[in-house]
Each structure stands twice: as C-alpha cells, then as structure tokens.
Amino acid sequence: MKSSAIRPIALVLSRELMITGLLLLGVSFVVFIILFASPGDPFSVLLEGQLSTGEVRAGVREAMGVPRSWTKQYLSWLGGMLTGNFGTSIRMGLPVLPEVLRVGLNTLILTIGSLIITLLIAVPIALYSAVHGTDKISWPLTMFSYVISALPVFWLGYIVIYFFTHKLGLFPLAFGFSSAGQKYRWLYQFLPIFVLGVGNGTISEVIRFLRQEMGRVMAEDYIRTARAKGASVWRHSFKEGLLIPVTEIVASKIPFILGGAVIVEQVFNWPGMGRMAWQAAQDRDYPVIMGIAILAAVLVRMGSLFQRVVYVLVNPRASKE
C-alpha cells in the first residue's frame, strides 16, 4: 500500500467508527425502548400468581437492585453491555453473550458463504448483460433471476433436502446437524449455504444494480479512450464498474441475508443466531433476542464500514467529503 493512501483511510476509518458507534448507541436505545414499552416486564413473570400490588413490585425491584427510573435502567443495561454483560437467558439460565457468540460464528459462515454464492450467480449474468445488452441469452437469465428471487426460501430448502436425502440417499432421514454421515458432512453443511445464497430473494436486485453500474461505467469517456488506445477495458472498468458496486450492494443486503438466515437455519436445523432468535421469540426470552438484535446490528454496521473503506481505497478523494 502506498503511504499516501494511508492517511485518508485512517481519517475515514476514525470518522466511520464514530458514526458506527453513534448508530449502535441508537440501536441499543431502540431495543431498550421496544422492551420498555412492552406490556409486562420480567417481574410480572417472577410475580405470576402472587398478589402483585404496586408496593410488592417496587419491593421486588428494590431487592433485586433494579433502578426505578427508565434512564437509570437504560444506562445500567448499556454499561453492562459495554463490559460484555448482556444479561442471562431466561430459558437457558446461561449468560447471553457467550451463547450468542458461539452460534453467531455458524451464522457468519452461513451468511458469508451464501453471499459468495449469490455473487457467483449474479456477477456473470450482470456482466454479460451489461456488455451485450438484452439478447437471446441474457433475457432468459434475467427472467430466471426474477423467478429465483420470488421463490420462497423454505420451500426451496425442502426440495433440496428431499432431493439429497431421498433421491440420492446421501443423508440420514433424521435431520440434525451432527447426524449427517461423515463422508458427506461437507455437502450437508454446504446445502444451507447454497439454499440461502440462491433463495435469499436479492439476486434480481443485485443483478439489476450491477448491470446498471457496469453499463454506466462502460459508457464513460475514459473507457472509450482506453478502448481507442488498445488498453484493457476490463482493467479500467473493474474498480468503478464492479468492485465498488459489489461492495455497496453486499453491504446493503446483509440485513436481508441475516433475515433469510433465520428461515434457512430453521429449515436445516442449522445451529445459528437465527434459530436461537426464533426460539427466544417463542419463549419470550428477552435478553437473548436483545443480544442477537444488537450483534446483528453490529454485523450490518461492520459491512457498511467495510464498504466505506473499499470506496475510499479506490477513490481517495472521497475522504475529503
């Protein structure tokens, strides 16, 4: 890396980190407000069946050291989170953070893997139709991308499971992460990634965006110049026409893919954050789902931080904006 490139990056990184911090503060506040506004708090669960007058409630709160005012409640919760204390799961009785981080890794594998699958499908189609326009090959491909994007991901999961367990007989019928045969274990772990990558519902949008950006860059004067002097068009168009749009669309689609992960993890019994969130929503296990919402937001923010860094690397002028 050239030394002249480091300063703008450091500048952008520090500024973006500050914005990220501010946004995550907002995220924690939104999460807190949602739970604060909800009818019934954990105390009503604790006091169920007892005479819960206002005095009794206040007494319990006092005994458990819960501050009375909501600002103090928020601050103590926030302080706890900053020191790594996300609370204790009501259902599992375990600290939330280690549990969520443990399954979060699985979700990260699933999400990043499926993003790669999505790009592997979308980029060639987008590049082809950006260069060739609408023709006999790109039109059916576009149609195909529309259909794929409208496909309900859970149903696609069933088809894939049926095909591999029944038709090919590669996996045992009882579905569970560990019960897969050793030989095809990698395939068993690959299937959910594939299904989420194909069925997350963003492919047609990704293709449209990439094609539009690539088409725009292809019409630029400097590409014409490159072509005229016999230089590589690809090398001149790669950064602005592909790299930046790809990071942009990936960063903006991470929330969707995390959402899709909730469903795919359910279909495939993938032990990830989405499944844990589902279970927590069933049990009304607040601390767990709060932790997951905040960690998911951290992931999303990291994605856009990454996008900004790539953008500035390619285009250092942007750091002065």
Place this chain on the structure above:
Amino acid sequence: MKNYSQISGEISEFSEQPFWKNVDGVDLAYVGYGLLIVTLVVGSYILGLFHLLPRDPQDIDLGLMMAPPGTTGHLFGTDFMGRDMLSRLIVGIQAYFLPGLLAIFIALFFGTVLGVLAGYRGRKFDTGILYFTNLVDSFPRLVLILLVIAAFKPDIYYIMLVVGLTNVPVVTSLIKGKIQFLKQKNFIEADIALGVPTRTIILKHILWHNCRSLLIIQATLGMAEAILMETSLSYLGFGVQEPTPSWGNMVQSGSNYFMQGKFWPSTAPALAILFTILGFHLLGDGLNNILEGKRNA
C-alpha cells in the same frame, strides 16, 4: 452514441409525447403479468371476504387426502386433511392483504414526509434524517420483528408496522433524490418567485406531478415485501395459526408430508407465493422502466 442518447433523453423528458409512445415490449409484458396478479389477488380477497368460495375451507374429507390438482370437485386438489386447496388459497389472502396495505401506507406516508423534509428543507433536517434511516437499516428486518414479537405478541398488525417502518428509508431516499433533482430545474424557483404557497409547491407540483409514479412503484414493491414477511412469519409459526389458512402456514403444515413424496400440500401455496411475489416485482420494475424511463439495457 452516448451524446446522442443523452440529447434524445433530454428532449423526451420535456416533450409532450405521452409515455406509452416508446414503451419496451418486455416492460409491457411485465406490467401485464403484474396487473393480472393484482387483479387475481384483489378479486380473490373480495371473494374470500364474502365467503364466495368453491368449498368450505375447513371442510375435512379424510377420504380424499392430498388429491392432485384437477380432481373432480377440487380444481387445485386437496391438502393433507382433504380440505379444498383452492378455497384455502383464496382465504389465505386475508392473512396479508389488509396488513400489507397498512405496511405500504406507513412506508409511503412517513417516507414521503421525511423525504420532503430532507430534500426540500435541506441541511437542517438532512443529518437527522440520515441518522434515522441508517439506524433503521442497521436492523435485519426479521430479527427486529422477532424482537417485537417477543416483547409484545405475535400479531400481524404489529409485524406489518415493523415492515412498514423498515421500508421508510427506501422511500425517503427516493423522494429526497427526486426533489434534489427537481430543484435543479427552474420551476420550483419560479414557483417561489411567483409566490405560490409552499404547500401547493410540495403537494401539487412536486409530489403529485413528479413523485406519483415513484410512490406507486414503491407500493407494489412494498406489497411483495409484505407478502414475503407474512408468509415467512406464518411459516415460522408466528403468524396466522392453523386451522385458519395462510400461505405460509400451509407450506409449513404441508411440509411434514413433503419428505414422504407428497409434494402438493406444500407446493401449491409455495407456487402461489412465488407467482404473486413475482407479479408484484415485475409490476414494480416494469412500471419503473416505463414511467421513470430507467431501462438500463
């Protein structure tokens, strides 16, 4: 090439030619299919509302379980309890139709208000609104919905409230961008110089004349979003509960038989989801290409 298309683009922008003069056939096909789906959905919703169904959707016929489509008396076959599939699909629309409209309304209303504030009023509000939209975009929608479900109750109207609110940023940025584009033209300045009230400028000259088609497009895409969310959540067991049909819980309950090779009970609602969401997507994109001139081939 580029210069020519640029010039012709500018001319067509100001020409009095009606927009259907140079419409791409593909876009027309998209819109046609989309309108067909919209008609089917709205028509079926009304049929379901007045219980004008081929059969009683709760009528169990254990002698005729999982009949294939085309069986006499059951055009779309039956599900795993012998209930008429067509009737259940029609009634299933009730699960998302009105809640979906609510989500669309929320997204369009708040998105427009914020977009106008950010675009027309500029700087003062811009930073705050940008912060808000980034904040909303930080949450994966489904996770936020699960949080709300855990905090309140799995009610479809709460869910659609979240869907609507999470769609606000898209509408906001589109309206804002449109207004910033319009501001470069002279007519807003002329309006101000002529003393046209701000209300008229914003409501009539900006929103009605220039953002109408944009909002319609967002509405159709919003409906696709709402259907996707409703089916996903009722698939996950948080939406409409059996025996009341919803496309999502039909796929879910039919899935138990999927592994036995009985595909139809979960495939029929899955296809309904597929064709409907496809219809709204194509309608939105086709309209976008026709009305906003965004064909980018």
